Amino acid sequence: MGNPVIEPVETGAIDMAEVRKQRWRWLAWLLTFRLEEILAVFAIPPIIYYTLKAYFYYQAQGHIPEIFLADISRVFWIAIFAIIGTIIVRYKPQWELFHSILPLAYCLAVYTNLHDTIPFMNPHDIHFALIRIDQWLFSVQPSIWTEQFVHPWLTETFSFCYWSYFLLIPLLPAILYYQKRYPQFREVVISTIFCLYAGYILYVIFPAVSPSIILKDLYTVPLNGTPFTDATIGLANTLPSDVRDAFPSLHAGIAFLSLIFAWKYLRRVFWVILPICTGLVLSTIYLRHHYFIDLPAGFLLGYLGYKYSGRIDSWWRLKQSAFKYTS
Numbered sequence: 001m002g003n004p005v006i007e008p009v010e011t012g013a014i015d016m017a018e019v020r021k022q023r024w025r026w027l028a029w030l031l032t033f034r035l036e037e038i039l040a041v042f043a044i045p046p047i048i049y050y051t052l053k054a055y056f057y058y059q060a061q062g063h064i065p066e067i068f069l070a071d072i073s074r075v076f077w078i079a080i081f082a083i084i085g086t087i088i089v090r091y092k093p094q095w096e097l098f099h100s101i102l103p104l105a106y107c108l109a110v111y112t113n114l115h116d117t118i119p120f121m122n123p124h125d126i127h128f129a130l131i132r133i134d135q136w137l138f139s140v141q142p143s144i145w146t147e148q149f150v151h152p153w154l155t156e157t158f159s160f161c162y163w164s165y166f167l168l169i170p171l172l173p174a175i176l177y178y179q180k181r182y183p184q185f186r187e188v189v190i191s192t193i194f195c196l197y198a199g200y201i202l203y204v205i206f207p208a209v210s211p212s213i214i215l216k217d218l219y220t221v222p223l224n225g226t227p228f229t230d231a232t233i234g235l236a237n238t239l240p241s242d243v244r245d246a247f248p249s250l251h252a253g254i255a256f257l258s259l260i261f262a263w264k265y266l267r268r269v270f271w272v273i274l275p276i277c278t279g280l281v282l283s284t285i286y287l288r289h290h291y292f293i294d295l296p297a298g299f300l301l302g303y304l305g306y307k308y309s310g311r312i313d314s315w316w317r318l319k320q321s322a323f324k325y326t327s
Contacts, residue, residue, distance in 0.1 A: 100185070127208035137292065161280040188265075208247045247294050251298065
């Protein structure tokens, strides 16, 4: 008898087929989401991870700052509401308004923990480089130069303009939805979400602390004197001293994006928000939240959000349609 012939088993082919099958399942799953929902899918898990990392780091040090205790509680609820929200939009697709604004809520929720955890993502700060750029441009630090104009009621006005940012984000979408201009509503929402997430990524790549912290020993004129200003400054002071959200200025980016869309779709609203947006941009320097170089970076971010987010969303929708057609 001859030696038995052992036939080779083509395990490689079987394994590759399984790999392709798994990839197809992942693609099929991803294509069930809208693009802005995909951004949340990829943004929320890292926020949970780095929040836990920060918590355990301080726990090992023997003292957990209150801000991180709050972060742990907040990230738990973010995860819970993300799961609930996903279930709702799956079983209640007719709730279009809820479906449309939920990703914006996720986007804003991500920021609540992001600014605390950036040092654990990237410890290489660039604020001293931003200071050098401003010094090269103006031979002075703009936020210090504006001290000559400080007045309680000017501070009050600029404080209102600065915090109007949080009203500006939902303003245009709310008006467009009320007018039943749904394609325009979605365009503004998706562009805003893209702008915010892009800003968050840049916060991580280029971590920078605001002038109010880095240059605090150089300021000689306090910004206080009126109830609203004192309250907002007190609110800002509750943030940890290592918050890194200076570059780029999302306040400038969202203001510019809002003006672009207002000019395009809501011309009367444009003239109403123009002075507010102007005051908002100026307030970032006056109130010592940003370096000057943060502002053009924010304007560019807003423009890119306007220019390309719609195109990217259209590309994703084509992929979804093609998948449904071939399934």
